[in-house]
Amino acid sequence: MSIAIYPGSFDPVTTGHLDIIKRAAAQFDRLIVCVMVNSEKRGLFPHEDRVRFLRTVTANLPNVEVDASPMLLADYARTRNATCVVKGLRALSDFEKEFQMALINRKLNPGLETMFLSARQNYTYLSSSITKELASYHVPLKGFVPAEILEEVQRRMEQELAH
Numbered sequence: 526m527s528i529a530i531y532p533g534s535f536d537p538v539t540t541g542h543l544d545i546i547k548r549a550a551a552q553f554d555r556l557i558v559c560v561m562v563n564s565e566k567r568g569l570f571p572h573e574d575r576v577r578f579l580r581t582v583t584a585n586l587p588n589v590e591v592d593a594s595p596m597l598l599a600d601y602a603r604t605r606n607a608t609c610v611v612k613g614l615r616a617l618s619d620f621e622k623e624f625q626m627a628l629i630n631r632k633l634n635p636g637l638e639t640m641f642l643s644a645r646q647n648y649t650y651l652s653s654s655i656t657k658e659l660a661s662y663h664v665p666l667k668g669f670v671p672a673e674i675l676e677e678v679q680r681r682m683e684q685e686l687a688h
């Protein structure tokens with residue numbers, strides 16, 4: 526059984542992330558979307574909410590599982606018998622860091638490949654941080670955040686970040 530992991534902060538999940546999830550899920554028997562818990566990067570939404578948002582928007586994808594982990598990705602992959610890490614690449618600026626991470630992960634876990642999926646053109650500008658920036662100016666997030674979680678995400682972001 527082919528198992529892949531799509532790791533990230535997902536603070537919150539965007540339509541760009543969801544596009545990668547759907548495309549990656551079509552390539553593997555099982556895709557584990559994992560919120561990587563980093564105690565130094567607090568973020569905006571608690572991890573439990575990020576997981577809940579991801580579960581809501583992937584509920585119709587039967588081979589997708591959502592998890593959260595504070596472990597090192599290379600170790601987490603071993604515990605889940607995953608052989609591949611999926612990353613989305615938006616621009617050249619993503620490449621340098623991601624390439625370095627891919628090499629480190631393979632060094633730590635030689636059985637672990639990294640697969641890069643190129644962002645769809647209409648999502649290349651999209652990131653969780655840009656959605657926060659826009660929400661802080663009350664810009665409607667329709668199209669940036671999946672419809673099922675849009676209302677809650679918009680409301681809570683505006684409460685926390687409004688100028």
Ligand code: ADP
Pocket residue numbers: 532533534535536539540541542545611612613614615619643644645648649650651652653654
């Ligand atoms: P960000 O805060 O930049 O959205 P994450 O850590 O949540 O970043 O991203 C997890 C993964 O998703 C990374 O591989 C990132 O490159 C990828 N990704 C993020 N946004 C997009 C997008 N709009 N299109 C494709 N891939 C994306």
